[in-house]
Amino acid sequence: xxxxxxxxxxxxxxxxxxxxxxxxxxxxxxxxxxxxxxxxxxxxxxxxxxxxxxxxxxxxxxxxxxxxxxxxxxxxxxxxxxxxxxxxxxxxxxxxxxxxxxxxxxxxxxxxxxxxxxx
Amino acid sequence: xxxxxxxxxxxxxxxxxxxxxxxxxxxxxxxxxxxxxxxxxxxxxxxxxxxxxxxxxxxxxxxxxxxxxxxxxxxxxxxxxxxxxxxxxxxxxxxxxxxxxxxxxxxxxxxxxxxxxxx
Amino acid sequence: xxxxxxxxxxxxxxxxxxxxxxxxxxxxxxxxxxxxxxxxxxxxxxxxxxxxxxxxxxxxxxxxxxxxxxxxxxxxxxxxxxxxxxxxxxxxxxxxxxxxxxxxxxxxxxxxxxxxxxxxxxxxxxxxxx
Amino acid sequence: xxxxxxxxxxxxxxxxxxxxxxxxxxxxxxxxxxxxxxxxxxxxxxxxxxxxxxxxxxxxxxxxxxxxxxxxxxxxxxxxxxxxxxxxxxxxxxxxxxxxxxxxxxxxxxxxxxxxxxxxxxxxxxxxxx
Amino acid sequence: xxxxxxxxxxxxxxxxxxxxxxxxxxxxxxxxxxxxxxxxxxxxxxxxxxxxxxxxxxxxxxxxxxxxxxxxxxxxxxxxxxxxxxxxxxxxx
Amino acid sequence: xxxxxxxxxxxxxxxxxxxxxxxxxxxxxxxxxxxxxxxxxxxxxxxxxxxxxxxxxxxxxxxxxxxxxxxxxxxxxxxxxxxxxxxxxxxxx
Numbered sequence: 309x310x311x312x313x314x315x316x317x318x319x320x321x322x323x324x325x326x327x328x329x330x331x332x333x334x335x336x337x338x339x340x341x342x343x344x345x346x347x348x349x350x351x352x353x354x355x356x357x358x359x360x361x362x363x364x365x366x367x368x369x370x371x372x373x374x375x376x377x378x379x380x381x382x383x384x385x386x387x388x389x390x391x392x393x394x395x396x397x398x399x400x401x402x403x404x405x406x407x408x409x410x411x412x413x414x415x416x417x418x419x420x421x422x423x424x425x426x427x
Numbered sequence: 428x429x430x431x432x433x434x435x436x437x438x439x440x441x442x443x444x445x446x447x448x449x450x451x452x453x454x455x456x457x458x459x460x461x462x463x464x465x466x467x468x469x470x471x472x473x474x475x476x477x478x479x480x481x482x483x484x485x486x487x488x489x490x491x492x493x494x495x496x497x498x499x500x501x502x503x504x505x506x507x508x509x510x511x512x513x514x515x516x517x518x519x520x521x522x523x524x525x526x527x528x529x530x531x532x533x534x535x536x537x538x539x540x541x542x543x544x545x546x
Numbered sequence: 547x548x549x550x551x552x553x554x555x556x557x558x559x560x561x562x563x564x565x566x567x568x569x570x571x572x573x574x575x576x577x578x579x580x581x582x583x584x585x586x587x588x589x590x591x592x593x594x595x596x597x598x599x600x601x602x603x604x605x606x607x608x609x610x611x612x613x614x615x616x617x618x619x620x621x622x623x624x625x626x627x628x629x630x631x632x633x634x635x636x637x638x639x640x641x642x643x644x645x646x647x648x649x650x651x652x653x654x655x656x657x658x659x660x661x662x663x664x665x666x667x668x669x670x671x672x673x674x675x676x
Numbered sequence: 677x678x679x680x681x682x683x684x685x686x687x688x689x690x691x692x693x694x695x696x697x698x699x700x701x702x703x704x705x706x707x708x709x710x711x712x713x714x715x716x717x718x719x720x721x722x723x724x725x726x727x728x729x730x731x732x733x734x735x736x737x738x739x740x741x742x743x744x745x746x747x748x749x750x751x752x753x754x755x756x757x758x759x760x761x762x763x764x765x766x767x768x769x770x771x772x773x774x775x776x777x778x779x780x781x782x783x784x785x786x787x788x789x790x791x792x793x794x795x796x797x798x799x800x801x802x803x804x805x806x
Numbered sequence: 807x808x809x810x811x812x813x814x815x816x817x818x819x820x821x822x823x824x825x826x827x828x829x830x831x832x833x834x835x836x837x838x839x840x841x842x843x844x845x846x847x848x849x850x851x852x853x854x855x856x857x858x859x860x861x862x863x864x865x866x867x868x869x870x871x872x873x874x875x876x877x878x879x880x881x882x883x884x885x886x887x888x889x890x891x892x893x894x895x896x897x898x899x
Numbered sequence: 900x901x902x903x904x905x906x907x908x909x910x911x912x913x914x915x916x917x918x919x920x921x922x923x924x925x926x927x928x929x930x931x932x933x934x935x936x937x938x939x940x941x942x943x944x945x946x947x948x949x950x951x952x953x954x955x956x957x958x959x960x961x962x963x964x965x966x967x968x969x970x971x972x973x974x975x976x977x978x979x980x981x982x983x984x985x986x987x988x989x990x991x992x
Contacts (some may be wrong), residue, residue, distance in 0.1 A: 310666040316988065318820045318917055320815050322867055323615030323840030324690045326554075326992065329587050329627060342666045350917040354843060354868065363863040364694065365734045389920065394817070395848040415923030419901045423671040424986040425552070425661075429796040435895065438909050440959055442933030443560045445684075446897065448717050448757060455788030461796045469824040470911045473936060473961065474839055482956040483564065484604045509829065513910065514941045534830030538808045542801040543893040544682070544791075551906055554991070558760040559718055561932045562906065562991070568956075572974035580984075588689055588718075596762035598772045603760075630688040630733075632724035632778065642728045646776035648762065670981050675906050675914075676989020677889055686897070691839045692813065692898070698863075702881035708889075800888050804814050804896020805821075819912045 311422035313342055318350035319427065321369045325356055328427025331372035337425075338379035344425065346376070349387035349414055352427075353394060356386065356401050356408075377405030385409045385417065430541035432461055440488045440546065446474055448480035449546025450491035455500035456544075461545065465495070468506035468533055471546075472513060475505065475520050476525075495523030504528045504536065548581040549573050550668035551593050552661065553589035555676035557606040563592050566674040567609055576619055582620040582664040583610075585653075588676045590628040593621070593653035607650055612650040625655040678711040679703050680798035682791065683719035685806035687736040688729050693722050696804040697739055706749055712750040712794040713740075715783075718806045720758040723751070723783035744782040753761055755785040808833045809891035813898045816851055824851040826851060830881040833857070834891055836884065837876070838864050845876040859887065902984035906991045909937040909944055910912045914990040919944060926950070927984055928968070929977065931957055938969040952980065 321327040337344050348355060359368050376384070381414045384403055388410040391398050401408045411417050418424065434453045435487040438445040458462050460518050467474060478487050494505070503522055510517050520527045537543065551570060555562025566583070573580060586594050594603050614621050623633065628649075629642070635655050639647040649655065665671050681700060683693025696713070703710060715722050727737050744751050753763065758779075759772070765785050769777040779785065795801050810833060814821035825835070834857040837845050842865040844851060845858075853875070856872055862878040865871075872878055879887070886895055903926060915937055918928070921947035927950040931940050935958040937944060938951075944969065955971040958964075965971055972980070980989055 311668075313662075313665050314986070318819060318913075318990075319992065320840045320843065320868075322691055323813070323815065323818075324992075332626065333586070333658050333661060335666070337662035339782060340659050340662040340666075342662040349921065350913055351815050351840075354815070357869040359867060359869045361867040363866040364691075364698075366867065367732055374673060387624075387920075390917075393848070393850075394843070395846070399844075413923075413928065414921040415901070418921055418986065418988060419923050419926065421986050423665045423668070424673075424988045425665060425671070426673050426675070426989045426991065430797050432792075433893070437820075437897075438899065438963075439911060439933045439936065441561055441904070441957075442908065442911075443715060443899075444558060444760075448775075451756065452716070452788050452791060456792035456795070459789050459792040461792040468720075468819055468828065470908050470933075470936075473908070476962040478960060478962045480960040482959040483561075483568075484603055485960065496834045502760075506827075509824075512941070512943075513936070514939070531828075533828040534808070534833065536895065537828055537895060538830050538833065540796045542798070542803070543895045544795060545803050545805070545896045545898065549981070556761070565932060568974050569977065572978045576975060576978045578978065584803070588686070591761065595763035596760040596764050596774045596776065596778060598762070598764070598768075598770070598774060600756075600760070603984065623758065626730075629728040630730070630940070631686070632726035632728070634726050634728070638728075639726070644726050644728060646726065647779055648726060648776055648778055670987060672904070672987045673989040673991075674935060675989055695839060698881050699884065702885045706882060706885045708885065728831070790816070800892065800894060801890060802811070802894045802899075803896040806898055817913055820910055 314421040314424045315344040315346050316424055316426045317352035320351040320354040322361060322366055326427050328369055335375060335379055341378045346381055347385040349390045352390045353386060353396055361413045373403060383407050383409050385411050386414055387414050390421040407426055432463040433540040433543045434463040434465050435543055435545045436467045436471035439470040439473040442483055443481060445546050447488055450488060454494060454498055463501045463502055466504040468509045471472050472505060472510045472515055474518055492522060502528050506533050508529055518526050547578045547669040548638045549578055550581045550664040551583045552673040553585050554587045555674060556588040557592035560676045562676050563606055580619055582622055584661045584664060586627055587625045590623050590631055593623040593633055593650050594606050595650035596648050611652040621653045622656045622660050623653050625657055628655055628666040638663050640667045677708045677799040679708055680711045680794040680801045681713045682803040684717045685716050686718040686721035687805060690806045692735055692804040692806050710749055711798045712752055714791045714794060715753045716757055720761055720763050723753040723763055723780050724778050725780035726778050735746050751783045752786045752790050753783050759779045771788055772800055807891055808844055809887055811838060811896045812841040813839040813894045820896045822851055822897040825897040842868060842870050843873045846870055900984055902980055902987045904929045904931060905934040905988045906932040908933040909940055915944055918990040935961060935963050938965045939963055
């Protein structure tokens, strides 16, 4: 049986390209029917905020995020503590078509996977 | 009159190339008779430790440091707090031909320069 | 065991590429095999044919290439990440009407599907940060 | 007033290069002049003629080049940092016996002395991190 | 007086911390790129009382609302800040 | 059990902090590259009690003496650690 895959997203959008290239890799995996679980932690939780990057001539990363449910990614896992530390109200986090799952214990979650892709 | 220049070194050696390319730029400035003041702060203080990078097939950055006095850089400024925070005994810091000057107030030191090169 | 290595670091810029090379050698020396080395993000620069580091710095490109020859290593560079960063094969340079190509021998361009597939089938996947 | 900009960020990899471009435009629009833009460390990749970002991402190379043409901008790429990272002019490629060159029109290679000189004579120097 | 420019998120790296450790009275602080997250974050870092600026476009791009103590500026105002201060120190990575 | 690999200096970035926040009992921690500075630093970060490793070459390169609680390993032992653990999680930048 194929391995279970977790994509770990821990970088803020726009400042560097890891956030964008992470989301692109996640969608590519899903398109190949290797649907990864997705966990936003650390600064990665900033990716979940509403964005208006046309102000800096960038494409919105929210669009890549919003495409996830269409590729079969129906749960978006978020480290609760990372969001709280950054003053992000977790009850405001929404993504159409997907369920936001807050995790209190990311360590226990991570260890159940075979492979972890870090972005 | 030419501007006074400060080179601010705040990155650890080897993990990325900023430390090395910073030291190279400092020596190049000095070789052009634009002798910069040099301040090691934050993780930059790690550059002052003894090193043995042949273990990872790298050239020692200490050699660039040791060349500074020959280029007319006779004072090496070090943020005292950064060294202490990292458990580095400041009285053990030495560089042949140069005087190590510990700074308690880096902000007051920085503002006296015309230009700051950050590495 | 089959390993896949994912490399995010550009050579001579961050240490990740050199560390990945050390790990690759140790993996092969221990009798394991390497399913694929996937170069992503700034890691794509590992595949540049034009890098000319100073003589007294290690020649990472040459080391990857000889490892590739000795072990028939699969060195795959993500094509999307490479295009953004100006790393092109002859055929990509022609297709995109760019003046030259710079992909080194021993490396090949392919899509992100190759990362997904390697993650799915390798025994171990390990990433080397940039 | 005369500004010198030092750019450490590679385009399409970190935001520093795009930010430097915004700052350069604002500087010129305010009637100041730009003494030099010095590309150092990973910033040397801004001078790559081969970058092919997706159509819906900004064409940073094209923007630098038109700014250069409109304002006779001095776009200097550090030659030592560029060699390490595989960014070569025709003459450097020949001298180093590399198969091709990739330095874009409008950019020139020069030594670190150009940074020292710019720091010494410009009214302001500002760095854009990678 | 110094103009300090920070481009890194407050928790992602040491740039803001290192900058504040080298801040002198009367210096100005400009938050750009990922550093704009510091402009309304819970107070992990005590920002100075005044002369704190943030690039409006960078905050808008990220969906960050600036705290009242932070002045939103455009690129033209950034250039003016550079003219008014010396030296200019960038804290990054 | 997970093998966590960190390559960033303990104060330079958030990688070690983020890693420790996702550490489960029985997991192993490997410090490589600039992260070896965490292997004898004053305790900004409380490292786990056991199964902490550091690449000997990386520590030696930087002049870092490892604390007693940290096991120095070479690349061959690193490969063995990878064989013995799953998944392998890298924390970087």
